[in-house]
Amino acid sequence: MPAIEFRDVYFRYNEDAPWVLKKFNLKIEANETVAIIGHNGSGKSTIAKLANGLLVPQAGEILINGRKLTTSNVWEIRQKIGMVFQNPENQFVGTTVRDDVAFGLENRGIPRKEMIERIYTSLNQVGMESYQNHEPHNLSGGQKQRVAIASVMAIYPEFLLLDEATSMLDPRGRKEILSTIHDLKEELEITMVMITHDLHEIILADRVIVMNEGQMYKDTTVDQLFNDHQGLQSIGLSLPLTVELAIELEQYDYQFATYPLDNEEFLEALWTSNLKE
Template sequence: MPVIEFRDVYFRYNEDAPWILKKFNLTIEGNETVAIIGHNGSGKSTIAKLANGLLVPQAGEIWINGRKVTPSNVWEIRKNIGLVFQNPENQFVGTTVRDDVAFGLENRGVPREEMIKRIDKTLQQVEMRHYQHHEPHNLSGGQKQRVAIASVMATHPEILLLDEATSMLDPKGRKEILATINRLKEDLELTMVMITHDLQEITLTDRVVVMNHGEVYKDTSVEQLFDDYEGIESVGLSLPLTVQLAIELGQHGYHFATYPIDSKEFLDALWTSNLKE
C-alpha cells in the first residue's frame, strides 16, 4: 500500500492565480526516501503542505496510509506526519532545547516518563543532547535545524517531510543536517520526502522526482538522473560542479559509468574511468 498518494490533484492559491499543480499524480511507498526537486515555483513545497494537510486541493484526492484525507480526519492523519520547514526558528516555542522538544509531546498527552525517554533519545539521534538546556535562538543554524528535526521525531511520525531544510544554512550547517538525515534513514523505518532545489542533496535518496510548472518532468533514480542533464538544466536546475566536470572530461575521451554528484564520487569515478578509444 502506498504511504502517500496524490490522485489528479489541482491546486492554486486563489481563483485568479495560475495552477501550482495540475492533474498531479504521485505515489510514494513505505520506507522510501524520495527527493522532490525543481526550480522556485515548480510546486515542490506545495506538495509537502498538501500532504500534511496545511493546504487543501481544489480538485483531486490525497491519500495517506490508505486513507483519503478529509476535513474530518486531517488532524488525526497529521499526527503521523512530521514537517520540518526551511527556517527552524518558525518552529521554536520553548525557552530551552529540551522544552522545545517536549512541546509536541505535551500537546499529545504523552505520559511524563515516556516523554523523558523520547526527548533523550531524539536529542541523542541528532547529536544535540549536550545542548538540551541551551536557548534555541542562540544556537548555530545547523544546530537549530537539528533541534527542529528532534522536535518532530519525538512524536514518532511515520512520514518525515523536509521542506528546503538546508536552504538557509551555510556549508557546515548543511553538512550537519545531511549527516543527521542519513543517520535517521539508516536507524529508523521511516518514509522520508526531501523537498529541495540543491541537486547535491539527492545522494541520500532512493528516488528523484523532478517538478516543472506543477507537473512531474521526470521520476527516476539518482544514478540515472543526469543521463538527461540537458533536460535537467532546461527546467531551471543547476548541475553539480562534479557533473559539469564529468561532462567536460567526457568530451575529451573519459568515460564515466554514472555522473558523480559529490567530490568523493568524482575522484573515485575519475580513478576508475577509462579513456575511450
C-alpha cells in the same frame, strides 16, 4: 498500498492564479526516501504542504496510508506526519532545547516518564543530547535545524517531510543536516520526503521526482538522473559542479559509469574512468 498517494490533484492559491499543480499523480511507498526537486515555483513545496493538510486541493484526492485526507480527519492524520521547514526558528516555542522538544509531546498528552525518554532519544538521534538546557536561538544554524528535527522525531512520526530544510544553512550546517538525515534513514523505518532545489542533497534518496510547471517531469533514480542533464538545465536546474566537470571531461574521451555528486565521488570516478578507444 502506498504510504502517500496523490490522485489527479489540482491546486492554485487563488482563482486568478495559474495552477501550481495540475492533474498531479504520485505514489510513495512505505519506508521510501523520495527527493522532490525543481526550480522555484515548480510546485514542489506545495506537495509537502498538501500532504500535511496545510493546504487543500481544489480537485483530486490525497491519501495517507490509503485514507483520503479530509478536513474532518486532517488532525488525526497529521499526528503521523512530522514536517521540518526551511527556517527552524519558525518552529521554536520553548525557552530551552528540552522545552522545545517537549512541546509536541505535552500537546499529545504523553506521560512524563515516557516524555523524558523520548526527549533524550530524539536529541541523541541528532547528536544534540548535550544541549538540552541551551536556548535554541543561541545555537548555530545547523544545530537549530537538528533541534527542529528532534522535536519532530520525538512524536514518533511515520512520515518525515523536509521542506527545503537546508536552504538557509551554510555549507557546514548543510553537511550536518544531511549527515543527520542519513543516520535517521539507516536507523529507522520511516517514509521520508525531501523537498529541495539543491541537487547535491538527492544522494540520500531512493527515488528522485523532478517537477516542472506543476507536473512531474521525471521519476527516476539518483544514478540515472543526470543522464538527462540537458533536459534538467532546460527547465532551470543548475548541475552540481562535479557533474559539470564530468560532462566537460567526456568531451575529452573520458567515460563515467555515473555522474559524481561530490568531490570524493568525482576523484574516485576520475581514477576509475576509462578513456574511449
